[in-house]
Amino acid sequence: MTEKSIRSRVQNFGSFLSSMVMPNIAALIAWGFMAALFIPAGWLPNENFNKIVDPLLRYAIPALIAYTGGNLINPKMGGVVGVVALMGAIAAAGEEKMLVAAMLLGPLGGWLLKKLQDAYEGHVPEGFEMLVNNFSAGFLALGLALLSYVIVAPLISGLTGLLAAGINFLLERSLLPLVHIFIEPAKILFLNNAINHGIFTPIGLEQAADTGKSILFMIESNPGPGLGVLLAYSIFGNKREKSSAAGAAIIQVFGGIHEIYFPYILMNPKLILATIVGGASGTFTLELLNGGLVASPSPGSFLAWLAMTPKGSYLATILGFLVATVISFAIGSVILRTSKSSKSLDEAEGDVKANKSGKETAIVNEEKxxxxxxxxxxxxxxxxxxxxxxxxxxxxxxKEAGLLEGIDITNVAIANLPKDVDLVVTHKDLTERAKQIVPNAIHVSVNNFMQAPEYDQVVERLKEAKSTAKVENKEEVKEETQKIADLKEEKKNTILLKDNIILDETFENKEEAIKRVQELLEKSGYVDKGYEAGMLQREKEAPTHFGIGLAIPHGTNETKKEIKKSGLVVITSKNGVDWDGELVKLIVGIAGKGDDHIGILANVANNINTEEIVNSLVENSNKDEIYEILTREEE
Structure with a gap:
């Protein structure tokens, strides 16, 4: 197994641990403040409220972590199985807190349920799926609960005891600062959350429950070492490094975002020595002054440190932070001033930018x-x-480029990347993992989330794509408009044929005129024979003349089934025909299927709306003129 694959697997494991704990940080914070306020040694001791503290830590928080872990593996009841399994361990553990068991049993329950569901998928009779799913999950949860009572709880108790003994060994001999030799390099590999919440938090919570505070909450979360390096860059770095490091320092100390200083260490790996010695010095100070917090500070900012500091420990908290900052700054300054081979921020970012030879690119899947x-x-x-x-x-x-509309941007844990994501931005060390999760997305690899030139590349690509899309869209609109125009013309030519404009015919009565309309409509393929009966029935219900010498005979709703396609016929009669007491000289017979004929009828209403116009058309017009009037588009 290569070093790269080992590192990737370790990162995956750390990421998963973080994904279980981070969504439940609010519960840890609530417990921490409650403990700080209401325990006998707290700021506002309260016997009744203090009764909430222990159940939160013993039942609620482990259950939340187990549910999150199971749900991550199997959203279909995986979390439920994980929580039930955890109850066996909690019942067996007595006074011990089963946070580590929750991190194990939650994912285990989800994974086993997934394997079980995969095994019987496709073999369950239709309609019995819910029954089988519930019973299989229930029996699996039962079995895991019993197993965790008999086996898991004793194993976890032994492991936790071993770790606690090791930490106590270091504490008793004032050797706890030595853990920074391992912690600081691991943090640069983005394992900071895994270390804090996977190792220190479970043991720290046990200690805090007994003594009211724990120094373990302060080892990984101390913002001092990272702040010292950033301050060193802000004074001794190049021009760009100074400006960026100053802003990053503010975010580091008050925002608690430790990842922001990782790229600065990667630019000059020698600086890892500054964070190791700085972190160790801060922990030594905290040990010396009996420092500790009531719960894990999240995020790991100095403000969160102060918020989680119990009564009587503020001096230790402040000095632990300041000592780590000063020592890290001092060593970092010496390294920056004497180093001859450190990369500039531009060069570090350039490691993942597309070079001219195209051997490495910061944007993967560019063809998308x-x-x-x-x-x-x-x-x-x-x-x-x-x-x-x-x-x-x-x-x-x-937003500044006017491209934000319609784009949803947010941040997620890498394990929770949605399958339908279009573009993923990750640190270069995490890009390969992101590609495995969502291979079809565009991937942008950056070296520094705060100072990434790749953002400008993304903006430019989006601008180009939008611009191209507009041009293409204009062409498409133009083509579509022409198609619509051609279709309209085709429909006009189909609905009204010049051959169906008959000039100066003579009729004895309206029934004879309607019969003539039927002949023309039927001959042109617009209607079947039964349509004439509909036109005659319409006249009985409501005559179709308009009192200006115009009649528009048409069928009833019942005879729409006789219509094959929309069509019109036009007949003029200089002598006119008696239409229920009105003299009609212009007859427009209509068979309407859908709304194809509406445009022509609108022209009839707009252009033939007086008796004078009707008489003029009948006396003076020819077929071409009538056709033009009845088919032209209105402005």
Missing amino acids: SFANISKIRFACDAGMGSSAMGASILKKKL
């Missing part, structure tokens, strides 16, 4: 059209922090 992009997702390990900042920056750029 940018014109149809509607869903953009920024993905990082936990879906918080740096990816949120990147999403905000690109959203602002698209």
